[in-house]
Amino acid sequence: MRCSWLPSLLPGRVQPIRTVDDPAQLIDMLYAACFVVISYLVGPRASEILHLQAGCVQRRGDGNADDAITVIVGAIFKRQAEYHGRPHEWVAPPPAVQAISVLEALSAGHRAQAVRNELWLRRRQISGATEWQQVCPGYLQITSVMRIRGLLQRFVSWLGLPHHQGKVWRLSTHQGRKTFARFAALRDGSALFALAQHLGHRERAITDHGYAGTDYRLNQEIESEILEQSVAAWEHMLAAPGLVTRRCRD
Numbered sequence: 001m002r003c004s005w006l007p008s009l010l011p012g013r014v015q016p017i018r019t020v021d022d023p024a025q026l027i028d029m030l031y032a033a034c035f036v037v038i039s040y041l042v043g044p045r046a047s048e049i050l051h052l053q054a055g056c057v058q059r060r061g062d063g064n065a066d067d068a069i070t071v072i073v074g075a076i077f078k079r080q081a082e083y084h085g086r087p088h089e090w091v092a093p094p095p096a097v098q099a100i101s102v103l104e105a106l107s108a109g110h111r112a113q114a115v116r117n118e119l120w121l122r123r124r125q126i127s128g129a130t131e132w133q134q135v136c137p138g139y140l141q142i143t144s145v146m147r148i149r150g151l152l153q154r155f156v157s158w159l160g161l162p163h164h165q166g167k168v169w170r171l172s173t174h175q176g177r178k179t180f181a182r183f184a185a186l187r188d189g190s191a192l193f194a195l196a197q198h199l200g201h202r203e204r205a206i207t208d209h210g211y212a213g214t215d216y217r218l219n220q221e222i223e224s225e226i227l228e229q230s231v232a233a234w235e236h237m238l239a240a241p242g243l244v245t246r247r248c249r250d
Helices: 021-041 046-050 094-114 145-159 175-187 189-199 204-211 215-238 241-249
Strands: 002-010 013-019 057-060 069-076 086-091 121-123 140-142
Touching: 013 021, 021 046, 021 094, 021 145, 021 175, 046 069, 046 145, 057 094, 069 094, 094 121, 094 140, 175 189
Parallel strands: none
Antiparallel strands: 002 013, 057 069, 069 086, 121 140
């Protein structure tokens, strides 16, 4: 089946949409991109991302715009006996908020049809996407972690990511969470307790050993990072024209 030629405006390129398979591919890639953004910039587990619901982005504060923060409201399921999990909130940067907005738009039809609020409702056991159809044929359910894994590998190929150490770079469902945790720990080693709260760990030791690394290794990395930043700052200062002129006069 072929349809009218339509341009797909993507960063750095224009891709023609010639068949119904093309928008299905692009919708799948949108879902994958949203997962990556939320995973790397917020740090929830895959199960926590996949159970987010429409309207999960909320503001917290005392009414002062300067003090208010944006959070993503969801639930933590790991080691929780309750079916609905333990309520939790993650601080969310603007790109993650935008990703949620995209998911809300993508899932609007499916949510209305299923009379449910989850953002990852999709038809099971089907290749392609049905979001563009007015009525989705088949049963709608929350996307599985296994399906997301396959979607991420397709996303890698679609992006054409460069090889790393001679091998194809592979995106995984837990990679973003660990990357987020280590980045936050390296930026401020004194904030591990806040990081543990953000990730939903009941004990900081889980954050130290499971995500940020052991205290000894983490301290080494932090000290190395501080040293590199200090050297760069000194080099920049010594190269400043004003400083060179003053030294010459002295």
